[in-house]
Amino acid sequence: MNGLNYILKRILQIIPVVFIISILIFLMLRAIPGDPARLVLGEKATIESIDAMREKLGLNESYIVQYGKFVKGIVSLDLGTSLTYQRPVIELLRSRVKITLMLTLISTFFSLLISFPLGYYAGKYKDSMFDQIVKSGALAAVSMPSFWIGLLLMILFGVKLRWLPVGGWGNTFIEQIRSLILPGLTMSLLTSALLIRNIRNSVVDISNMDYVDFARSKGISERAVKNRHILRNALISTVTLLLMRMAYMLGGSVIIETVFSLPGIGKLMVDSIFGRDYAVVQALVMLFAMIILMINLLTDIIYSFLDPRVKF
Amino acid sequence: MMRHAKKREIPIWATKPAFIVGIIIVVTAILISFFPQFIAPYDPIEVNSKAILVAPSAEHFFGTDNFGRDVFSRVIWAARIDLQIGVFATIVPLIFGSLMGLIAGYYGGVVDNILMRIIDILMTFPFTILVIVIMTILGQGMRNIYIAIWLVGWMAYAKLVRGEVLVLKNAEFIEAARVTGFSDKRILLRHMLPNVVSSAVVFAASDVVLCMLTGASMSFLGLGVQPPTPEWGAILNEGRAYIMNAWWITFFPGLFMAITGIGFSLLGDGLTDFLRTKGK
Numbered sequence: 001m002n003g004l005n006y007i008l009k010r011i012l013q014i015i016p017v018v019f020i021i022s023i024l025i026f027l028m029l030r031a032i033p034g035d036p037a038r039l040v041l042g043e044k045a046t047i048e049s050i051d052a053m054r055e056k057l058g059l060n061e062s063y064i065v066q067y068g069k070f071v072k073g074i075v076s077l078d079l080g081t082s083l084t085y086q087r088p089v090i091e092l093l094r095s096r097v098k099i100t101l102m103l104t105l106i107s108t109f110f111s112l113l114i115s116f117p118l119g120y121y122a123g124k125y126k127d128s129m130f131d132q133i134v135k136s137g138a139l140a141a142v143s144m145p146s147f148w149i150g151l152l153l154m155i156l157f158g159v160k161l162r163w164l165p166v167g168g169w170g171n172t173f174i175e176q177i178r179s180l181i182l183p184g185l186t187m188s189l190l191t192s193a194l195l196i197r198n199i200r201n202s203v204v205d206i207s208n209m210d211y212v213d214f215a216r217s218k219g220i221s222e223r224a225v226k227n228r229h230i231l232r233n234a235l236i237s238t239v240t241l242l243l244m245r246m247a248y249m250l251g252g253s254v255i256i257e258t259v260f261s262l263p264g265i266g267k268l269m270v271d272s273i274f275g276r277d278y279a280v281v282q283a284l285v286m287l288f289a290m291i292i293l294m295i296n297l298l299t300d301i302i303y304s305f306l307d308p309r310v311k312f
Numbered sequence: 313m314m315r316h317a318k319k320r321e322i323p324i325w326a327t328k329p330a331f332i333v334g335i336i337i338v339v340t341a342i343l344i345s346f347f348p349q350f351i352a353p354y355d356p357i358e359v360n361s362k363a364i365l366v367a368p369s370a371e372h373f374f375g376t377d378n379f380g381r382d383v384f385s386r387v388i389w390a391a392r393i394d395l396q397i398g399v400f401a402t403i404v405p406l407i408f409g410s411l412m413g414l415i416a417g418y419y420g421g422v423v424d425n426i427l428m429r430i431i432d433i434l435m436t437f438p439f440t441i442l443v444i445v446i447m448t449i450l451g452q453g454m455r456n457i458y459i460a461i462w463l464v465g466w467m468a469y470a471k472l473v474r475g476e477v478l479v480l481k482n483a484e485f486i487e488a489a490r491v492t493g494f495s496d497k498r499i500l501l502r503h504m505l506p507n508v509v510s511s512a513v514v515f516a517a518s519d520v521v522l523c524m525l526t527g528a529s530m531s532f533l534g535l536g537v538q539p540p541t542p543e544w545g546a547i548l549n550e551g552r553a554y555i556m557n558a559w560w561i562t563f564f565p566g567l568f569m570a571i572t573g574i575g576f577s578l579l580g581d582g583l584t585d586f587l588r589t590k591g592k
Binding site: 274 | 430433436437438439440441444445447448449521525528529532533534535544545548552555556559562563565566567569570573574576577578581
C-alpha cells in the first residue's frame with residue numbers, strides 16, 4: 001500500500017536526523033570549557049577519581065571511539081550516573097517523565113476545550129464584537145510571559161481563594177491531577193491562542209467556499225453543514241498545529257514546572273544546569289530531541305491520513 | 313470599487329486603531345528606556361531597611377521588595393534592559409539571517425541544500441530548549457543570552473528570505489538585470505534585497521516579543537541577568553519567594569512586560585496588514 005510506503009520512507013528519513021543530533025549532543029559536553037570528567041564529577045573531585053572517570057568516559061581515546069561508546073550507552077540505556085542524586089540517570093528520567101507527559105496532555109486538553117468553541121464562533125460571526133474580543137485575547141496571550149500568568153493564577157486560586165495547591169506534586173492520583181490544573185492551564189494559553197487564530201481563519205475561509213454554499217442550497221441543515229463541512233476541514237490544519245505545539249509545550253515545561261515546583265523533566269533540566277549535573281543535562285537533551293522527533297513523525301503521518309490531497 | 317475609494321480618505325488612525333495603540337505603547341516604552349532617571353523616584357538598587365515589603369502606596373507606587381527597594385523604580389529601570397534584549401537580540405539575526413537567506417536562495421546548490429536541511433532539523437526544536445542548551449554550554453549572564461538567541465534566531469530569517477528570493481529569482485526585472493550584465497553583488501543588494509527585506513522586517517517586529525520574553529524567561533530561571541540588576545524576569549524571580557504576602561513584586565513587572573509585548577505584537581500585526589495590502 002502507498003500509505004505504508006510513505007510511513008516507511010518517513011521513518012527512514014529520521015535516521016540521518018538522529019545521527020546529526022547525536023553528534024551535536026556528543027559535542028555539547030565537550031564544548032563546555034573545562035575537562036568533561038571534572039564536569040561530570042563536580043568541582044570537589046580528587047585527581048584520582050578524575051583520572052578514573054577519564055578512563056571510564058574514554059576521554060583518552062580518539063573522538064570516533066568516544067562517539068561509538070556514547071551511542072552504545074544510549075542504545076543500552078546506560079546514560080551515566082547523576083552527580084546530584086547519585087542514581088543512574090535512566091532511573092531519574094523514568095520517574096520524572098511521567099509528570100511532564102501528564103502536564104502536556106492536560107494542557108492539550110485545556111487548549112482544545114478553550115480554542116474550539118471560541119475559534120468557531122469567532123469565525124462564524126466574523127468582525128462581530130465577540131470576534132474582536134477573542135482576537136484581542138489571543139493577541140494578548142501570545143505577547144505575555146507565561147511565568148507571569150502562572151504566578152497570577154497561583155496568587156488567585158492558590159493563595160487568595162485556596163481552591164488549588166500553590167505548587168508541588170501530590171501522592172494520590174486526585175492530588176496529582178489537582179496540582180496539574182494551574183500549570184496545565186498556564187501552559188495551554190499560548191497554544192489556545194494559536195489554535196483559536198487557526199480555527200477562526202479556517203472557518204472564515206471555508207465558509208466562503210463554493211461547496212459550503214452548495215451544501216446549504218441543497219437544503220442540508222445548518223448543523224450538518226457545520227459538522228460535516230466546516231469543522232471537519234478546520235480540523236485538519238488544527239490537529240497538525242496542535243501536534244506541533246505539543247513539542248513546544250515540552251519546551252515550555254522547563255519554565256512552567258519551575259514556576260509550580262513540579263518535579264518533571266523540565267524542572268530537572270533547570271536543576272541539573274545549576275547543579276552542573278551534566279550527565280543528566282545531556283540525557284535530557286537527548287530525550288527532548290527524541291520525543292520531538294517522534295511527535296514530528298506522528299504529525300506527518302496523521303496529516304497524510306487526514307488530508308487526502310497529500311501524495312504519498 | 314466605490315467602497316475602496318472611500319476608505320482611502322479616512323485617516324489611518326481611524327481605520328487602524330490597534331496599530332496606533334501599538335505605536336503609542338512602543339514609543340512610550342522606548343522613551344521610558346531612554347530616560348528612566350526622570351521617571352523613577354528612587355535608585356533601583358538602593359536598599360532601605362526601614363521600608364521592607366511595603367504595600368503599594370503614594371510613596372511607593374508599586375510597593376517595595378524584600379530589600380526595601382522601590383519596585384516602581386526597579387520596573388522602570390528594567391525597561392531599558394528588557395527592550396535592549398528585545399531589540400538587539402532581534403537585529404543581529406535579522407541582518408545575518410536575511411543575508412544568509414539571500415545568498416542561499418540566489419546561488420542554490422549543495423551549500424544551500426545542506427544549510428536548509430540543518431535549519432529544518434534545528435527549527436523543529438522549541439526555541440526555549442535550544443536557547444537553554446546553548447546557555448548551558450556558554451554559562452550564565454546577559455552577554456550569553458544575546459549569543460544564545462543570535463545563534464538560534466537567524467535561522468527563521470534565512471528560511472523566510474530564501475523563500476522570497478526563490479520566487480523573485482525568475483522575475484523579469486531580475487532576468488533583465490542579469491542580461492544587462494550587472495554583477496551578482498549589485499543584483500543581490502540593489503534589486504533583490506529591497507524586495508525581500510520588508511517581510512523579514514515585519515517578522516522582526518513580532519520577533520522582538522519572542523526575544524524579550526525569552527530573555528526574561530532565562531533571567532526568571534536565574535540563567536540570565538544577575539541580581540541586583542533590575543530586569544523584569546529577574547524581579548519576578550526574586551518576588552516569587554514572597555508571593556504569599558507581597559503580590560506586588562511579581563504583579564507589576566509582569567504587567568509592564570505584558571503591555572510592552574502587546575504593543576510590539578500590535579505593531580507587527582499592523583505592519584503585516586500594510587504589507588498584505590501593498591502586495592495586492
